[in-house]
Amino acid sequence: MTIAVKSPFAFLWDEPANEPFTTLLKRDWEFLPEFDIDGLLVKMTGAFAWDADGYVDALRIKRETDAAAIRMDRAGGKVWEREGDTLTILHQLVDLPAPSDPRAPRLVIGSAPRLWTL
Numbered sequence: 445m446t447i448a449v450k451s452p453f454a455f456l457w458d459e460p461a462n463e464p465f466t467t468l469l470k471r472d473w474e475f476l477p478e479f480d481i482d483g484l485l486v487k488m489t490g491a492f493a494w495d496a497d498g499y500v501d502a503l504r505i506k507r508e509t510d511a512a513a514i515r516m517d518r519a520g521g522k523v524w525e526r527e528g529d530t531l532t533i534l535h536q537l538v539d540l541p542a543p544s545d546p547r548a549p550r551l552v553i554g555s556a557p558r559l560w561t562l
Contacts, residue, residue, distance in 0.1 A: 452485070456505075464534035464535050472492065474491055487506050494542065497542070497543035498518030498543075499518065499543040501514070501540070502514050507530070509529045510530070511532075512525070512526065522552060523552055
């Protein structure tokens with residue numbers, strides 16, 4: 445007897461949640477699912493390269509309440525980054541202006557240098 449198990453990622457295809465995910469699919473994002481040894485989906489990663497601008501957007505989804513997204517410039521600098529619940533992150537990615545748009549983030553997000561401790 446087989447027991448049907450609902451995927452923890454079903455929310456990506458359920459109404460109305462599917463709108464931002466479907467939008468990214470239509471924009472030719474590439475997604476790579478990761479499965480556990482039982483064949484259950486455990487993580488979804490995706491990326492989109494802005495070839496003309498040299499930027500890359502990336503997304504990682506672990507569950508409905510755990511997602512992260514980033515945009516990096518051609519030199520590998522972070523210009524935009526978000527973490528939070530998946531639907532919020534998906535909507536923010538859909539609304540993120542193209543790198544060539546004057547409203548798009550361009551300032552590289554810096555970080556403090558690591559301190560040496562003895």
